[in-house]
Amino acid sequence: MNAPSITTTAQNEAPSRNFDLAAASKDALKAALITLGLSIPILSYKTNQSGADLFLTSRWGLVAIICAIVFGLRLVLHAFTASRAYAKATPSAHQATEPVGATPNAFQHVSKFAIPFFLGVALAFPILIYLIQGGLNESRYWVDLGILILTYVMLGWGLNIVVGLAGLLDLGYVAFYAVGAYSYALLSTTFGLSFWICLPLAGILAAFWGMILGFPVLRLRGDYLAIVTLAFGEIIRLVLINWVDLTNGGAGISSIPRATFFGLPFTAGEGGFAATFGLEFNGMHRMIFLYYLILALALLTNFVTMRLRKLPVGRAWEALREDEIACRSLGINTTNTKLTAFSIGAMFGGFAGSFFAVRQGFVSPESFNFLESAIILAIVVMGGMGSQIGVAIAAIVLVGGPEVLRNLTFLQSVFGSGFDPNEYRLLLFGMGMVAMMVWRPRGLISEREPSVILKERKAISGSLVKEGHG
Amino acid sequence: MEIFVQQLINGLTLGSIYGLIAIGYTMVFGIIGMVNFAHGDVFMLSAFISLIFFLILTTWLGISSVVLALFFVLIIAMILTSLWGWAVERIAYRPLRGSFRLAPLISAIGVSIFLSNFVQVAQGARNKPTPPMVGDVIVLFQGASGYNVALSYKQIIIMMVTAVLLTVFWYVVQKTSLGRAQRACEQDRKMAALLGINVDRTISLTFVIGAALASVAGTMYLLYYGVVSFSDGFVPGVKAFTAAVLGGIGSLPGAVLGGLIIGLIETFWSAYFSIEYKDVAAFSILAIVLIFMPSGILGRPEVEKV
Numbered sequence: 091m092n093a094p095s096i097t098t099t100a101q102n103e104a105p106s107r108n109f110d111l112a113a114a115s116k117d118a119l120k121a122a123l124i125t126l127g128l129s130i131p132i133l134s135y136k137t138n139q140s141g142a143d144l145f146l147t148s149r150w151g152l153v154a155i156i157c158a159i160v161f162g163l164r165l166v167l168h169a170f171t172a173s174r175a176y177a178k179a180t181p182s183a184h185q186a187t188e189p190v191g192a193t194p195n196a197f198q199h200v201s202k203f204a205i206p207f208f209l210g211v212a213l214a215f216p217i218l219i220y221l222i223q224g225g226l227n228e229s230r231y232w233v234d235l236g237i238l239i240l241t242y243v244m245l246g247w248g249l250n251i252v253v254g255l256a257g258l259l260d261l262g263y264v265a266f267y268a269v270g271a272y273s274y275a276l277l278s279t280t281f282g283l284s285f286w287i288c289l290p291l292a293g294i295l296a297a298f299w300g301m302i303l304g305f306p307v308l309r310l311r312g313d314y315l316a317i318v319t320l321a322f323g324e325i326i327r328l329v330l331i332n333w334v335d336l337t338n339g340g341a342g343i344s345s346i347p348r349a350t351f352f353g354l355p356f357t358a359g360e361g362g363f364a365a366t367f368g369l370e371f372n373g374m375h376r377m378i379f380l381y382y383l384i385l386a387l388a389l390l391t392n393f394v395t396m397r398l399r400k401l402p403v404g405r406a407w408e409a410l411r412e413d414e415i416a417c418r419s420l421g422i423n424t425t426n427t428k429l430t431a432f433s434i435g436a437m438f439g440g441f442a443g444s445f446f447a448v449r450q451g452f453v454s455p456e457s458f459n460f461l462e463s464a465i466i467l468a469i470v471v472m473g474g475m476g477s478q479i480g481v482a483i484a485a486i487v488l489v490g491g492p493e494v495l496r497n498l499t500f501l502q503s504v505f506g507s508g509f510d511p512n513e514y515r516l517l518l519f520g521m522g523m524v525a526m527m528v529w530r531p532r533g534l535i536s537e538r539e540p541s542v543i544l545k546e547r548k549a550i551s552g553s554l555v556k557e558g559h560g
Numbered sequence: 561m562e563i564f565v566q567q568l569i570n571g572l573t574l575g576s577i578y579g580l581i582a583i584g585y586t587m588v589f590g591i592i593g594m595v596n597f598a599h600g601d602v603f604m605l606s607a608f609i610s611l612i613f614f615l616i617l618t619t620w621l622g623i624s625s626v627v628l629a630l631f632f633v634l635i636i637a638m639i640l641t642s643l644w645g646w647a648v649e650r651i652a653y654r655p656l657r658g659s660f661r662l663a664p665l666i667s668a669i670g671v672s673i674f675l676s677n678f679v680q681v682a683q684g685a686r687n688k689p690t691p692p693m694v695g696d697v698i699v700l701f702q703g704a705s706g707y708n709v710a711l712s713y714k715q716i717i718i719m720m721v722t723a724v725l726l727t728v729f730w731y732v733v734q735k736t737s738l739g740r741a742q743r744a745c746e747q748d749r750k751m752a753a754l755l756g757i758n759v760d761r762t763i764s765l766t767f768v769i770g771a772a773l774a775s776v777a778g779t780m781y782l783l784y785y786g787v788v789s790f791s792d793g794f795v796p797g798v799k800a801f802t803a804a805v806l807g808g809i810g811s812l813p814g815a816v817l818g819g820l821i822i823g824l825i826e827t828f829w830s831a832y833f834s835i836e837y838k839d840v841a842a843f844s845i846l847a848i849v850l851i852f853m854p855s856g857i858l859g860r861p862e863v864e865k866v
Contacts, residue, residue, distance in 0.1 A: 321843040523670025
């Protein structure tokens with residue numbers, strides 16, 4: 091909460107070249123004092139435990155550093171807003187008056203090149219890593235990270251249908267992820283069904299649950315809907331913990347059968363994948379197969395979403411997001427429209443869940459807590475709700491970022507040897523969500539192709555629509 | 561019978577804690593129509609503030625009287641938590657007025673994630689047990705099977721503090737100019753602004769009052785359970801929100817009533833059915849109430865304006 095916000099005082103002042111340092115310092119001092127107040131006692135004293143007793147250690151040095159940082163940031167922010175106000179008030183000769191339509195900004199240029207670029211990198215990723223790391227076994231860590239990121243990309247795209255397109259805030263998305271994972275785990279361990287049969291079944295079951303849960307709640311208003319989906323997510327998790335006969339409770343289900351290469355198991359012996367194709371056996375074959383599997387699933391999600399947007403149902407979703415009352419007066423069946431979005435989103439969550447189960451070989455309820463929902467939501471929100479490429483970039487940055495930071499050794503020399511960026515990951519997610527809503531509520535990449543075109547393609551400025559964009 | 565009376569006492573104690581938190585939800589919803597998702601975490605934060613000041617007062621300053629220490633802790637925690645409530649509103653919610661419909665809720669979820677992880681990073685992930693504060697009990701009567709129905713001093717303290725604060729709070733909302741401004745903003749913010757009410761200040765004060773009451777709940781929670789961890793904001797937060805919805809969101813007596821009902825349901829459910837499913841019961845009530853009676857017990861039905 092130490093991130094400073096834009097004040098009104100700096101903006102209302104008449105723009106002048108001279109930056110009022112005294113006033114800015116005074117305001118920055120105020121912000122620092124508030125930070126000091128907020129840090130007492132939660133930052134300044136740490137509770138440590140020895141045996142049954144708690145004792146306190148004080149950390150005033152840390153508080154002083156944070157207050158100084160807030161002071162500095164606030165001052166910089168004032169300087170920044172002052173210079174921007176000055177630039178706005180004195181337009182340069184080159185710049186015409188602001189155009190009515192949208193001028194593509196730097197972010198919007200990105201998406202044109204980004205899509206083929208990202209697709210190419212994603213397709214070639216295992217090969218690139220193999221070449222860079224110089225061996226299959228050396229590249230294990232990176233391929234694993236790639237799988238993790240792609241899982242979140244897929245979940246983000248799945249949730250994007252619900253949140254970004256239909257404008258329904260779903261805080262219990264992880265419930266469908268759990269349904270998919272447990273469907274595969276139970277079907278394969280109990281009935282011995284293979285992954286390729288279970289994958290569609292898991293999707294169907296998750297969509298079915300989406301419908302069951304969605305049907306009663308979808309006539310609620312936006313924030314009530316969010317809370318009820320949250321409640322459902324928690325109920326499913328608690329049932330998974332407590333229904334020990336079926337789910338083995340908190341211990342989870344282990345030794346779930348691994349995925350096969352369309353029937354060929356990834357084993358060392360005769361009839362395995364390596365033997366059939368005349369390769370030397372290596373455990374990495376399975377990893378690379380999983381990588382391409384999740385890439386295909388993620389791309390399928392994206393493809394289906396993009397096609398659905400062009401269908402009447404997709405257009406109805408977006409219309410619903412913009413104005414529900416208008417939709418109802420135009421004769422759109424809002425309940426059915428919401429239900430399709432909800433269950434299709436759930437279906438992709440189910441696919442991702444059954445992939446999760448086959449990758450881990452182990453599922454337990456702890457993988458499906460509210461925090462997981464919040465992470466997926468953070469990816470969708472920070473990617474810009476409704477933007478497919480934005481969600482992918484957000485997943486790469488938010489999931490891959492902390493992993494990369496962890497490997498940077500110079501950070502450890504700055505922050506001490508025990509420094510682990512993963513501890514601060516959620517802290518930054520929370521701040522990022524707030525910052526995103528305050529500064530760029532329409533997402534980092536606020537451009538999308540309109541789904542219906544009259545004569546020529548035109549980008550639509552985000553400021554012309556009420557919610558979302560495009 | 562003995563179990564029934566005992567659970568009634570426990571339920572009312574728990575219910576007063578939920579009621580105190582629920583007021584924060586219901587007031588904010590009444591005035592700006594948003595679900596302040598971070599309120600549960602403000603409550604958790606206040607429990608930590610109370611814990612640290614209790615340790616400072618008892619071990620460093622050597623105050624031996626627990627009641628006196630609690631009194632000071634309560635006041636300090638109210639002030640500091642109010643500051644948090646104010647800062648959260650100022651940074652995360654105020655710039656979003658007039659933004660799109662879901663923006664404040666998403667921002668609130670961000671604040672909630674931030675606060676719980678802030679406390680985790682600052683104070684560590686482990687449960688923090690407090691030294692036992694008030695241990696004495698009054699045995700009300702003894703059952704035939706030797707089961708004592710007991711009313712502990714801490715339960716008395718919790719119910720008394722809640723009752724006193726609710727009275728003060730009721731007086732503020734009904735009789736003072738701040739309360740009038742608040743009720744005016746609740747009815748029509750634009751009109752209130754035209755009549756010279758500082759709307760931003762009123763909304764800020766609403767958050768401050770909500771946070772102060774949550775801090776009382778936090779201190780009482782710490783006193784009652786004697787242990788707190790960074791993740792303790794979520795479930796009580798959702799239960800208190802359930803209480804607010806059950807009582808009729810926007811209605812202050814409704815929040816207290818809802819809190820008491822939720823507290824009673826939770827304790828009786830744990831006693832007579834299964835303790836594992838007590839949270840499932842609370843979450844199910846939330847879903848059922850929102851689906852079938854979204855205006856709650858004392859709330860006004862919502863009219864949709866086009």
